[in-house]
Each structure stands twice: as C-alpha cells, then as structure tokens.
Amino acid sequence: xxxxxxxxxxxxxxxxxxxxxxxxxxxxxxxxxxxxxxxxxxxxxxxxxxxxxxxxxxxxxxxxxxxxxxxxxxxxxxxxxxxxxx
Numbered sequence: 001x002x003x004x005x006x007x008x009x010x011x012x013x014x015x016x017x018x019x020x021x022x023x024x025x026x027x028x029x030x031x032x033x034x035x036x037x038x039x040x041x042x043x044x045x046x047x048x049x050x051x052x053x054x055x056x057x058x059x060x061x062x063x064x065x066x067x068x069x070x071x072x073x074x075x076x077x078x079x080x081x082x083x084x085x086x
Contacts, residue, residue, distance in 0.1 A: 016075075019073070019075055020038065020040075020047065020075060022073065023049075023069070023070075023073045023075060023080075024036050024037075024038050024049055026069055026073065027049055027051060027066065027069060027082070028051060030065050030066070030069060031051050031053060031054055031057065031062075031065065032053065033051040033052040033053050033054070033085070034052050034053075035051075035052040035085055036049065036050065036051050036052065036085065037049075037050050037085065038050070044078060044079075045076075045077055045078040045079075046077060046078055046079045046080070046081060047075070047077045047079070047080045047081070048081045048083060049080065049081070049082050049083070050082075050083045050084065050085040050086070051082060051083070051084065051085055052084075052085040053084070053085075054082060054083065054084040054085070055084040062082060066082060
C-alpha cells in the first residue's frame with residue numbers, strides 16, 4: 001500500500017498544526033493566560049497569537065518571556081506577533 005501525496009500533505013499539515021497549538025499552549029502557560037487563540041496570515045506568513053492578560057506585561061517582559069520559547073520551538077514563520085486578547 002502506498003501513501004498518496006495528498007495523505008502526506010494532510011499528515012504534514014496535522015503535524016504542523018500540532019506544533020502551532022503546542023507553541024500557543026506554551027505561550028499561554030508562560031503568560032499565565034486563561035485564554036489564547038491564534039490566526040495565520042498565510043499571505044505574509046505571520047502567526048498572530050492573542051493571549052489574555054498580555055497587556056499586563058511590559059514590552060521588555062514580553063520579550064524576556066517569549067524570545068526563548070520562540071527560539072526553542074522553531075516554526076517556519078516570517079514573524080510571530082503576540083497581541084492581548086480582546
């Protein structure tokens with residue numbers, strides 16, 4: 001039995017989606033957020049992550065917390081933008 005290209009692409013997409021959800025979960029936990037959601041701008045290859053309570057952190061604190069996580073979990077995005085959930 002051979003695996004079709006469509007099955008491979010679907011499998012790769014599912015793995016990618018798990019990785020994105022893992023990243024969002026780690027960010028959610030790191031910023032002690034009760035809620036988080038994400039959106040992908042496929043045209044510009046940007047991942048937007050909205051986190052509840054993010055506005056309670058200074059820009060310096062956000063960078064200090066998020067940068068090691070984003071460096072550790074390397075996903076192939078042009079940029080990852082963190083926003084307060086609102």
